[in-house]
Amino acid sequence: MKTNYIVINKKSYKRHILNQKEKENFYKIQCKYDYYEFPVSKYENEETWLEALGLGCLGLAFIICMTEIITQWL
Numbered sequence: 001m002k003t004n005y006i007v008i009n010k011k012s013y014k015r016h017i018l019n020q021k022e023k024e025n026f027y028k029i030q031c032k033y034d035y036y037e038f039p040v041s042k043y044e045n046e047e048t049w050l051e052a053l054g055l056g057c058l059g060l061a062f063i064i065c066m067t068e069i070i071t072q073w074l
Contacts, residue, residue, distance in 0.1 A: 007026065008036045011034070
């Protein structure tokens with residue numbers, strides 16, 4: 001499996017997703033020290049999906065608790 005890389009400009013924070021060959025050609029044109037470089041996790045999409053699900057459940061629990069508190073107060 002080929003590894004993809006996220007290359008982020010340090011000043012403008014523009015993101016590029018490149019494979020190994022594209023990354024080598026990219027650095028022939030751009031200065032390597034102007035960019036952050038991270039390998040892309042193959043499970044990255046699942047992590048963001050789980051984070052969204054967790055935040056949704058937390059928000060729902062907050063709304064239910066606040067509704068109970070307000071109805072008891074009234």
